[in-house]
Amino acid sequence: MRKTLYIIGLSFFVFSCTSQKNVKQNASRTNKQVVQPKTPVAKTPSEKPKPQITHEGGVDFFTTNIADATKNNNTVSYGSIVSAKPAGYKVVKTYFPAVGQNFRQRYLILHYTALPDDKSVAVLTQQEVSAHYLVNNTGDNEIYQLVDENKRAYHAGVSSWRSDKNLNDTSIGIEIVNAGFRTDSAKTRVFAAFSDDQIKKVAALAKDIITRYQIPATNVLAHSDIAATRKQDPGPLFPWKKLYDEYQIGMWYDEAAKQTFLTQAQTDFTTRYSEPAFIFMIQTALQKFGYGLELTGAWDDSTKKTIEAFQYHFRPEKYDGIMDAETWAILQALNQKYPIK
Structure with missing residues (x-):
């Protein structure tokens, strides 16, 4: 009986030691896998190869657009690329340029x-x-x-x-x-x-x-x-x-559109010129076109100067700051041609 118990105990001890050895070997393998060297981020199959950055006179240039021009994005640099130089670190252009960018100059x-x-x-x-x-x-x-x-x-x-x-x-x-x-x-x-x-x-x-x-x-x-x-x-x-x-620089109105608006404008100015609602409508049209004008419903000084500025640009034959039928027709024609998007 004692001999039988001795044999069973010895077998259990051998099995236990063998199991612990295997655990240590597996742990060793796991540790080795964790410290594998970092690999660069792989490009996705859909990513197009990027043109090379040009190096000249010690500075970098990128003169190609790889962005979507229909979204007004553009990666072209019309000058050297300006980069940070953080102490103790290296700024690299491995993934330069991102396609989501456009120009400051608007x-x-x-x-x-x-x-x-x-x-x-x-x-x-x-x-x-x-x-x-x-x-x-x-x-x-x-x-x-x-x-x-x-x-x-x-x-x-x-x-x-x-x-x-x-x-x-x-x-x-x-x-x-x-x-x-x-x-x-x-x-x-x-x-x-x-x-x-x-x-x-x-x-x-x-x-x-x-x-x-x-x-x-x-x-x-x-x-x-x-x-x-x-x-x-x-x-x-x-x-x-x-x-x-x-x-083909800048804005101008279409003559046919101006003439269409002029017929109605002449009637408006005959009957509605002094009405606050009509003045408010004209001020709104000037503001819609782009001018920074407060809507007051009155022919005040700011409105006069804004009309004058508009006439300088689009009706230079008359720049007295007084809204008349032709100036009003031109403004409507421009708003029709160049709506805010």
Whole structure:
């Protein structure tokens, strides 16, 4: 009996030791699997190969768009790629660029300097006002760049258009050397003309900027459009229609649409001009088009200046700030052509 118990106990001891050894071996294998080296994230089958980043002069460039242009996305860099340099770490571009990105530059704003060439350069480079470009009036083929397009220039000031405000953040500014205006004996503003050479420069420059940054026609504006109560530039002699007709730059109304609205507008102005509801409707139309205007139902000073700014741009033959049937018809035609999306 004792011999039988001894044999059973010995068998149990051998089995127990063998089991513990196997557990240790399995644990050892498990530990080895945990410390496997990290592998790079594999590309999904649908991910397209990305063009190479260009290296030049010690900086990186990426000049190809791999994003969906129909969503206004764009991965092109019109300059060197700016990257962080955190102490003790390396920033890599293994997965550069993400397709979900677009441009900061969403507006193009045009100004005049109201100064001659030399003073325009001095003020725009040495004082707390600036623009990305300055178009001179010296008859040469030069355009002065004053600010990097990727940086904010101080040209728009307090400004708004549609739902956007502080347009320095999202715009490129072009200043044009021009004397501005003088006031005649009847206290009417008399504006200075632009030279043909200047307009050709502005057109070429604007076309380049608009094309590169995909700036829509509704965002090519005068300083007076985005700051109607305090600015007049570039004034009624700036040829917006010429830029639209010959270079496809900016907005303009369709003549047929204007004539359609004009018939009804003439009736409205005969019978409803002084009605607060009618004034409110016109103010609403100006605000809908883009102007930052408070709706008061009265022909107040802000409304007059806003109408004046609108006329500078779209009815330069008459810029007295008084709404008439033709100005109203033009405004309606523009709202029909360029609705807010």
